[in-house]
Amino acid sequence: MRSLRVRLFATLIVATGALWLIAAVWIYVGARQEVEHVLDTRLQEAARMVSSLVAAGSLPPKPEAGGPPGLIPEAAGYERQLSCQIWSLDDRLVARSSGAPDEKLSDGGAGFSERVVNGEPWRVYAVQDEAKGIRVLVGDRLGLRERLVTDLIKGLLWPAAFILPLLGVLIWASLGRGLRPLDRITRELSGRDAEDMSSVDAGAAPSEIRPLAAALNGLFGKVERARRHEREVTAFAAHELRTPLAGLKTQAQIAVAAQDPAVRDNALRQVVRAVDRTSRLVTQLLALARLDAGPSNGAVEAVPLGSLIDEVAELCRAAAPDVPVMVDPEIRSMVLAAPRESLMLLLKNLTENALQHSPVGGVVTWRRTAGEDAIDIVDEGLGASEAELPQLTQRFFRGAGSSGAGTGLGLAIAAAAAANCRARIELMNRADRPGLSAQVHFEAGVMSASRQAGMAA
Amino acid sequence: MRVLVVEDDPLLLDGLKVGLGLAGVTVDVVSTCADAEAALAANAFDAVVLDRMLPDGSGLDVLKRLRGSGDRTPILLLTALDDTTDRVDGLDAGADDYLGKPFDLDELAARIRSVARRGVGRAAGTLRWRDVTLDPAAMSAIRDGVALSLSRREFSVLAALMERPGAIKSRSDLEDRLYGWQEEVESNAVEVHVHHLRVKLGREAIETVRGLGYRMRDGE
Known part of the structure; x- marks a missing residue:
């Protein structure tokens, strides 16, 4: 049974019905005992009463031997239920009540006995009067007793038979009413288009449904925030891609239109630059998308830092051929436990950033940060204003002093890659001279000295 | 005709300067909101080509401040944000025209001529x-x-x-x-x-x- 309504309904109806049945059985058993007791007492009383009447001589006249039995006058109400016989001790029927059978109701002595007379079971009480020489038998049909109890139970069950369906209708309707807010929310949600992330109105919903509505609203909020973030990034990406494309097209149109060969050549050179920039931007956007896709970017492996930095420096050489990348011998021997691709992106983008901001004749240096599980790269550029420092790792953020040639993504990629390598980036101005210092702090256990440290040194 | 171009991308800036120059326009270029406002305060331009996303703020704010101070210089917004809502926002903020990137240089020149002549109350192209x-x-x-x-x-x-x-x-x-x-x-x-x-x-x-x-x- 998948439906809550049907399940609740069935449970309630079955429980109510069962309760009623148990009550009926209980009452049946109890009533039966009670009826037995009461009727037995009545038999006893009736027998004693008749016996005392006979003893007092009120009835019947002493029958002659062999004469027909006298009739005992009936007390109103006893006619149907009780039968009375008076027998002489020598087994003659002295008298009987009008409804009583002729056959002897009991053979036994005094007290209660049961016997089948004329095919009907009887319960009989006998009183023996030795002085008068008679035995008074008063009995009633067991069938009557049974009917009495049955009627009682029927009286109990009949209303139940009427009330149970009524109860069913009531339960069904009230369940429907209780679940209506759920229906309303369902209808509202199914009628929505995919863009609509507004809150579900819990309204007067019962307290069981409110948490669901609250949870849904919480989820909507999260999805909406994620989507807004995505839209913003997409809008930025569109801007960042369209601008170099616009530059490209403009320069190409100039090259087509220009009469002056110098102007045309310059435009063509700009076209080449624009293509380079655009392709670098696309590469970086893809790198960022990969990093965004999840932290499962390759398995963690032991990467020797020295050779990786050399590789990175070689890759970045084209960006600034005149600026050397120095590496502190102390970190050459370090080994990092990190996904190689992410680590590469981290170091490459930090190195590129440092090279881009270095003046001609400057030096970029990778160092071990003293006293920390960290390495840093310093350049000899202008650094950044304190206000800009926290914004540098935002996507597409370019500092006021930027050359305009950067994509504004490098440090954002470095930050995302750092998170993949269980590291974080801290950017600060150099204390000893103008320039930016980018520190990479690794979590405990990522950075370790190589076993071959001695050999490498 | 003298036009101020506010754009932070150096390649596009160079392209606009040379390309619009070929179309007979004298072009001054700046790359930031602050420079744009300084240039507009000091000189009269026949039109302004304004990028929306600039390193030190939004071109839209420059536009609003300019219109707020009663400046009537024709302004053409040039931007990569060209959803309908972006266009509407830009035009409602006081821009005279709106062109999405990437654009055609000839179309840009024509639109500049158009907003410039409207700026002096003239409708005919000649x-x-x-x-x-x-x-x-x-x-x-x-x-x-x-x-x-x-x-x-x-x-x-x-x-x-x-x-x-x-x-x-x-x-x-x-x-x-x-x-x-x-x-x-x-x-x-x-x-x-x-x-x-x-x-x-x-x-x-x-x-x-x-x-x-x-x-x-x-x-x-």
């Missing part, structure tokens, strides 16, 4: 004075059905004077129209251009108002 017709789009001048051969600078001076025949243009007005900031202005450049124009159009065409400047001679 300028007329007596029997001389100037077509800024084609940079051609026709007199009495015969094409006149004018240099780029001569054309610019004539166009400036013909925009409102009868109105006086001072020498420095004309120099501003002809030269961007980076260009060296020779002291008598305007006189030389006016002289050449008088040779081609006749001595009577351009009147010197002593101490004030030049204007196209009134009447027929």
